[in-house]
Amino acid sequence: MVDLINQISGTPEGARIASLLALTAALMHAIFGALQKGRHDPWVSRAAIDIWVIVISLPVALFVVPWPEPHMWPIFAGMLVIHISYKMAQAMTYQRGAYTVVYPVVRGTGPLVTVIAAGIVFQERYNLTQWMGVAILVSGILGFAVYNYRKLEVGRETLMPALGWALITGVFVAAYTTYDAWGIRQTADPFTFLAWFFLLDGIFMPLWTMRRLARLPRTDLVPLGLRGLIGALVAFVSFGSIMMATRIDEVGRAAVLRETSTVFAALVGWLVLGEKVGPRRTALMALIAAGAIIMEFGAR
Known part of the structure; x- marks a missing residue:
């Protein structure tokens, strides 16, 4: 499998597979977000997901994939700093602003900054048509924020600081996307990176929400645990797909396609949650x- 990944990296076939992986990540990311909604605190739901992520990834990291090379441990340390910073900024955002307004700002900022960062880090170059696709996609995502803001009835007084934090969170989305894409290319076996990524990244949220978890009624444990298990499986597909896409093809294109998750999220809200x-x-x-289509096919 590793040999096949190396063979298709940077090829037209690899680009097609990466596009499918990025779209899969977008769909799974929308489902992942929906699983964090409901009667439970979203951070408790995320903690339940991460507990299952640790349980599943631990034996894989220790006994299935090759052990990380020595130079990978500082890379993992940097990854943890970026992801924890992202989660803290995300918490500050969601505590201050309506989810329907600040989430599109986060997701709209992320791909734009990622495309710029990918140009600096990986020397990726995009033509005018592709930049137009990025602009159209980002405009559509931010349009969701404006649309939802106009319908907002409560929480306007804290929205400005929330939007500031949303922009910061979007920059961290770009930071972890670019850094993880660089990190997964530094190891001979990408599955080693994925296994240890999930194991290490899953530790923070259960520790952060430990007191909230301890106060949960016993009747909540089984449904929350089931939601966490499903969410963990979705997370493996979602985050694993986008990181593998950035391993075999351009980071910027994969990041832009992933942000079609906003479309999938609206469809999930309509079909599953009954939203209009x-x-x-x-x-x-x-x-x-x-915008995603123009970005995807603009260079062909």
């Missing part, structure tokens, strides 16, 4: 999809 879509949201979803 309406003509304006449909138009914004079409704008995001158009």
Whole structure:
């Protein structure tokens, strides 16, 4: 499998597979976000997911994949710093602003900064058509924020600091996307990076929410545990797909395609959660999809 990944990296076939992986990551990311909604605190839900991530990834990291090379441990340390910083900024964002407003700002900032960072770190170059696709996609995502803001009835007084934190969180999304793409390329076996990534990244949230977890009623443990197990399986597919996509193809393109998760999230909200879509949201979803298509095929 590793030999096959190395063979297709940087090839047209690899680009096609990376695109499918990025779209898979987008769909799974939308489902992952939906699993954190519901009657439980979203941070408790995320902690339940990460507990299962640790349980599943621990034996894989220790007994299945090759042991990380010595030079990988500082890379993992840097990864932890970036991901913990991202989660803290995300917490500050969601504590201050309505999720429906600040989430699109986070996701809209992320791909734009990632494309710029990928140009610096990986020397990726994009033509004018591809930049137009990025601009259209980002405009559609931020359009969701404006649309949801206009319908916001409570929480406007704390929205400005929340938007500031949302921009910071979006920069951290770009930072971890770029750093993880660089990190997974530094090891001979990408599955080693993935296994240890999930194991190490899963530690923070259960520790951060330990007191909240301890106060949970016993009747909540089984449904929360089941939600956590499903979420962990979704997380493996979501984050594993996008990191593998950035291993075999351009980081910027994969990052842009992943942000079609905003479209999938709206569809999940409509089909599963019973939320209304309406003509304006449909138009914004079409704008995001158009931007992704232009970015994807602009160089062909």
